[in-house]
Amino acid sequence: MSSLEDLPLRPDLVGQKPYGAPQLAVPVQLNVNENTFGIPESVALDIVKELAAEVMSLNRYPDREFVELRSLFAKYLGFNLSSENLWAANGSNEVLTQVFQAFGGPQTLALSFGPTYSMYPNIARLTLTPYRELPREAEFELSPGYVANAISEAKPGLVILCNPNNPTGTPISLEVIRAAYDSFEGILVVDEAYAEFNDGESAISLLPGRPRLLVSRTMSKAFAFAGARVGYLAADGAVVDALRLVRLPYHLSALTQAAARAALGHADRMLENVERIKVQRDRIIERTRDLGLQPYRSSANFVLVAGFNDPEAVFDGLLSAGVIVRNVGIPGTLRITAGTEAETTKLLRELEPLLG
Template identity: 60%
Template sequence: MTSLSDLPIRDDLRGLKPYGAPTDPVSIQLNVNENTHPIPEAVATDIVTALAQAVMSANRYPDREFTELRESLAAYLGHGLTADNIWAANGSNEVLQQTLQAFGGPGRRVLGFPPTYSMHSIIASGTGTEWVTATRDPEYDLTPATVVAAIVEHAPDVIFLCSPNNPTGTSVSIETIVAAYDATEGIVLVDEAYAEFSDLESALTLLHRRPRLIVSRTMSKAFAFAGARVGYLAADPAIADALRLVRLPYHLSVLTQAAAVAALAHATEMLAMVDEIKTQRDRMSAGLAALGFVPVPSEANFVLFGGVADPQALFHKLLIQDILIRDVGIPHHLRVTAGTEAETTAFLDAMADLQALGRVES
């Protein structure tokens, strides 16, 4: 049987592993930062109606410029943005990929600050962009001085800043983003996939007169739309012009566009669950701390916690109890998504039971 190593694959892809997260069939899935709350029934009904109407035109190609969707996203974001400032794709991963196709590629490099979103480096590899990294400050912080020093050292063409950062949940200050922008002539992309869960100022406030700044967002998290695959960015209109050069034609289906527009029309209802998720996130942090673990303060919909003697052992013990969380590869740490009240209770009860049995150490 032919194996991958037998194929004439690109040399820079040899030995790499694809993105993957455990997909064990369990009752409580708290491993990939999905919104575990269901879409409200009334909203789902309107989305289904929009899809039924859209499918009647599926014999034709969709609007290549997805104009109505860009208008809806601009209205949702505010900040004086218009449809010209918006670009969208099949999940924010495709937005990041198109960004590196346009501004990265062979002979160019993108700077990241691990631990951070694992797809950043994978997308860099897929686009032939060199992935270079720099060390974060204590407590997973990024100060202006640290970021500027890394830019001076590596001279990147693109800088990825994740805020709130996955997997730590920590945010990047406005001052750090401005310092990064002023220190480079390249592209600065702020990945704000979890922005709706944060009370801090968004990088959207910085877009005016900064044509090389990109703010990436997604409908996967706060909008409970992970399965619909809708990501987008806000930037100077010239950025969208650049991405038009590399996107595949008609890359957003008529069904994707219809579903997203319908969901955005119900933004208030869709985002009503955000406060509840933040409540469970904070409850989870407090509960873990009470058990002797060390939760990292989070502005996202998940909690990274330390003080775990054996992360893999704890991961598997929780799995036996029908609870799936995430080992992100940071020594003595695990990450757990903030779910519903019932899911949070089940997780904290399981953690208490395991500690009481002496199966974990803080």
């Protein structure tokens, strides 16, 4: 058997490692920001019914334009959107990859503010797009003036802002997004993967009159649909036309479309646990602060907690106790997903003795 080094690999991929968090079978999994409440049984049965009906016609290619699904996304989001303003793919990572394919490339600098979602540089690398990450301000915040000045000086063709930001949980204001948009002539992407947990207004409200603004969403988090891989995007109709140029034929399977349609038909039921997750998120913030740690403010379904003298030792101690969290590489920190009440109780109970 040959090794990877024996293959004529693309030069820029030499030495790279595949992206991914540990997938370990432990009782309490709070490391990848999943919705640990899962899908309600009544909704699951409806999804199975839709999938069963679709199976009978799997000999045919799926609807290439998935118009019905796009219409349901438009209805869910509101803001007077129509199917022409919506796009979807296999997870928001594929949506963002298509955006970089359409608007990035070797001649276009992509810019973000870090620490932020670690897939952005990976997507840039895969699409041969130069990528630059500027530091965020104190407490991982962003202000309109700072963002506008940074973009004006860097002169990127594509800017991506994560709101709320992963891995810090930090929200950004609409004023920051307006300032970013007005500071350059390129494409501005606002990644709202955790939007349903954020009490602030969505950047979708800024779409009218801003044809270079794109707002990415996912069903993975609030909809507890991570395994289904459904991401989507709201933008001007011309942007949707641009993404058609780079998508693979029939990229969204009939089964994926059916599952997403069924879930959106029960959106209110699917989102019932969002408020419960926010309660557990705030509980983590309050208790870790009481324990002498420094949790950052979060508008997502997770909390970045600082103040660990030895985060690796705490990570290992929690893992030994059946709880997995995420070490995202920010010194002295661990990122903790907000789970169910029982999972949060277990986490906090096991965390306290590890702090000495």
